[in-house]
Amino acid sequence: MPADPVTIARELIRCRSVTPEEGGALTYLQGLLTQAGFETHRAVFAEPGTAAVDNLYARAGKAKPNLLFAGHTDVVPAGNEASWSHPPFAGELADGKLYGRGAVDMKGGIACFAAAALDYLGAKGGEPKGSISLLVTGDEESVAVNGTVKLLKWAAEHGERFDHCILGEPSNVEILGDTIKAGRRGSLNGTLIVTGRQGHVAYPERAENPIRGLTTLMTALRAPLDEGSEHFAPSNLEFTSVDVGNATVNLIPGEARARFNIRYNDRHSQTALKTLIERRAEAAAAGHVRYAFEWQPSNADVFVTKPGPFTELAIAAIAEVTGRKPQLSTSGGTSDARFITDYCPVLEFGLVGQTMHQVDESAPVKDLSTLTAIYRRIIEKYFG
Numbered sequence: 001m002p003a004d005p006v007t008i009a010r011e012l013i014r015c016r017s018v019t020p021e022e023g024g025a026l027t028y029l030q031g032l033l034t035q036a037g038f039e040t041h042r043a044v045f046a047e048p049g050t051a052a053v054d055n056l057y058a059r060a061g062k063a064k065p066n067l068l069f070a071g072h073t074d075v076v077p078a079g080n081e082a083s084w085s086h087p088p089f090a091g092e093l094a095d096g097k098l099y100g101r102g103a104v105d106m107k108g109g110i111a112c113f114a115a116a117a118l119d120y121l122g123a124k125g126g127e128p129k130g131s132i133s134l135l136v137t138g139d140e141e142s143v144a145v146n147g148t149v150k151l152l153k154w155a156a157e158h159g160e161r162f163d164h165c166i167l168g169e170p171s172n173v174e175i176l177g178d179t180i181k182a183g184r185r186g187s188l189n190g191t192l193i194v195t196g197r198q199g200h201v202a203y204p205e206r207a208e209n210p211i212r213g214l215t216t217l218m219t220a221l222r223a224p225l226d227e228g229s230e231h232f233a234p235s236n237l238e239f240t241s242v243d244v245g246n247a248t249v250n251l252i253p254g255e256a257r258a259r260f261n262i263r264y265n266d267r268h269s270q271t272a273l274k275t276l277i278e279r280r281a282e283a284a285a286a287g288h289v290r291y292a293f294e295w296q297p298s299n300a301d302v303f304v305t306k307p308g309p310f311t312e313l314a315i316a317a318i319a320e321v322t323g324r325k326p327q328l329s330t331s332g333g334t335s336d337a338r339f340i341t342d343y344c345p346v347l348e349f350g351l352v353g354q355t356m357h358q359v360d361e362s363a364p365v366k367d368l369s370t371l372t373a374i375y376r377r378i379i380e381k382y383f384g
């Protein structure tokens with residue numbers, strides 16, 4: 001009997017693996033994969049100030065090349081469960097759709113690549129030509145500290161090598177087969193702090209209003225960062241909060257702050273970007289504004305997987321199954337692909353993302369079988 005992605009997805013949705021809880025999801029997957037002949041490992045990672053997180057690595061075959069499928073079983077909270085038409089952790093089927101938290105992001109995607117791998121192994125009598133591995137974390141939706149980044153390192157230390165990776169995040173925009181994500185922008189958070197001199201609003205000559213300096217610098221920082229690149233849209237700096245904290249009407253405050261986030265493309269490194277921003281502030285301040293920057297540490301660097309044979313293979317598999325030629329995109333937020341790219345080329349392809357993180361998150365049953373067929377085709381072509 002072929003492995004059924006809908007059954008696997010329903011079982012996974014029924015596990016309450018709200019980040020960072022394991023909720024039984026990895027244990028279920030591990031059982032399924034072990035039964036099919038995978039060698040499986042669990043690894044719990046922890047560090048001070050974060051929750052300990054459970055992770056799973058499974059491999060079938062010992063030979064090269066090793067094709068990796070990656071994903072996460074943790075999900076964002078359901079919010080108000082009463083506002084769902086179908087309970088978020090029941091895995092109910094209705095109107096041709098599978099409902100539940102994680103249906104598209106990304107228990108559905110995991111179910112599809114697990115089903116495809118099981119089906120391929122079945123067809124090869126349990127002896128793949130090369131190896132198929134699954135790397136599944138429970139820490140993607142939260143801080144992403146005790147998940148993929150550490151599991152990859154753990155695997156490397158245990159002699160595991162990966163040749164190519166498909167991350168099953170919901171990459172498609174409107175319809176299954178429309179988009180592969182082939183890179184992600186970097187993300188950097190900073191705070192601009194302007195210091196003035198507090199005083200009475202009626203005697204501005206005795207004070208120094210930091211809000212004036214802050215707005216001057218903010219305007220300077222709003223200038224374009226670049227014009228985009230071959231694979232990316234222009235970088236963008238967005239202010240997210242302006243904070244003075246002054247509740248008094250006749251007081252000139254002593255300090256003003258503005259927080260911002262930068263989504264940056266491959267024209268910048270984090271270091272170069274910080275230098276660029278600091279230089280712009282310096283020029284705008286012209287020696288008259290006292291200011292400082294605080295930069296938050298970021299593990300979200302920009303990366304791009306340049307087109308090549310693996311990308312061509314994935315595009316061809318998608319086209320053969322759906323009749324659509326996917327576009328390569330680098331838009332959207334960050335994902336665990338930013339860690340995988342340090343080990344092997346990675347593409348992201350999964351379900352249609354429209355209902356992710358929403359009430360009534362759901363995936364059409366038809367999409368689950370189509371995505372499984374695409375992954376199956378990718379595996380077939382990969383091992384030729």
Ligand SMILES: [Zn+2]
Pocket residue numbers: 072105106140169170
């Ligand atoms: Zn996700």
